[in-house]
Amino acid sequence: MTNEERIIDYYSNLCKVLNQNGFKVKGNLGNKQYELDYKVDYVQPRLTMMQITRNIDAYIFLEQHGFIRKDICQFCGEKLVSNSYTFTEPINKVKLHICHKCHPEGKIYGKKGNAGCLILMFLPILIPVALILIFVLFKS
Numbered sequence: 001m002t003n004e005e006r007i008i009d010y011y012s013n014l015c016k017v018l019n020q021n022g023f024k025v026k027g028n029l030g031n032k033q034y035e036l037d038y039k040v041d042y043v044q045p046r047l048t049m050m051q052i053t054r055n056i057d058a059y060i061f062l063e064q065h066g067f068i069r070k071d072i073c074q075f076c077g078e079k080l081v082s083n084s085y086t087f088t089e090p091i092n093k094v095k096l097h098i099c100h101k102c103h104p105e106g107k108i109y110g111k112k113g114n115a116g117c118l119i120l121m122f123l124p125i126l127i128p129v130a131l132i133l134i135f136v137l138f139k140s
């Protein structure tokens with residue numbers, strides 16, 4: 001089993017347990033509140049774990065019932081050799097055990113938070129807009 005298969009398998013199980021026990025992903029879209037089932041993010045699997053830790057009740061439920069594995073990296077599924085690296089989730093301050101490879105990435109994620117993500121999201125839009133502006137300016 002590869003790390004990716006292991007983490008997907010693990011996350012799938014966590015989502016299944018949460019859905020079976022009535023936990024929901026809650027959020028706001030504009031003024032509308034929504035509730036969704038937990039599901040694995042296959043594009044960025046670790047976001048599944050971030051989503052779970054945002055609902056502290058859901059995370060505590062999993063931990064108390066022994067579903068949170070202590071022997072693998074919570075981000076990539078790597079089998080842990082030590083417990084020295086943790087990632088502190090910024091909202092509920094949940095400490096996740098991760099491997100040394102995920103540790104530098106976790107730090108960046110924790111610091112930049114949403115601002116970093118937003119900039120990354122808008123970059124593909126900003127670059128073409130800038131190019132068009134330059135083109136138009138030079139033409140006239």
Ligand SMILES: [Zn+2]
Pocket residue numbers: 073074075076077078098099100101102
């Ligand atoms: Zn890892």
